[in-house]
Amino acid sequence: MMSHLRAFKLIERDLRPGYREILVEGELDLAVADQLVDGLARAGAECRHILIGLEGCEFIDSTGIAAIVQAHNEFAERGGRVAVYGPTDQVLRVLTVTGLTSNGMVFEGAEEALSAFGSPGRA
């Protein structure tokens, strides 16, 4: 009766000192958003910048958006940044409607997101 749902998964890796990437796979909704909140809080304690890869994220809801926005605010307070890249159709639509695409934190690919980090002087 129930359809098979692809398992939600977070993959974390440190790119270089101070920089961590979290890849989101599957559907990011209320059932699992706490896992991302925890991962972002851990990253906040250990890194200056965070990259969130959404290429494998098939769905995002408002709790996922709230987690990203909260991390964005907390990292910014410490002079760090949060960048999001690779949104697929539904995810891009939700990022757009909620205003995240106009905040300069959404990028097409990891390279562009990283190069945004590479200019320390920029807001």
Place this chain on the structure above:
Amino acid sequence: MRASARAFPPPHRDDTGPGQDPGAGMDDMTEQIEQDRLFLSLPAERENIGAVRAAVDRVARGFGMREGARSDLKTLVSEACANVVLHAYADDEADKPLEVEMARRGEAVEVVVRDHGQGMSARPGPKPSSLRLGLLLVGAMASSFQLRSARGGGTELRAMVAFEAA
């Protein structure tokens, strides 16, 4: 967002078509798919929202709705269900039904997400920012929607999602 305190009619569990047992327990998900409508009733738990999305998507695909519109529909239904899970019932309530109805209305889908909880004003939710984002998304995905809540009488979100965006 302010919910009006209008009373809304009691749930019509008996008009959901043949085979629906009004006395059925809510411990298990019940699902009915007829040619042009869906009725789901399941416990309002966060783990169940994905199953609702999948069912809604499957039925919308049967209606001939394209992926972009189905994706909007899933976003809306997911937010409505999350609202029910987060805000409708006290944690210790034994019976926490979440009901989802969906029917084709010409070139649109009408979807109803309903709970039988305390109504919207009784207990403010713990995460207002997420709630606001949720309603923002509902408003963006729907061509129209209506939220009705009555103290002690549950909350019902009724929305239309067009096959093609206007």
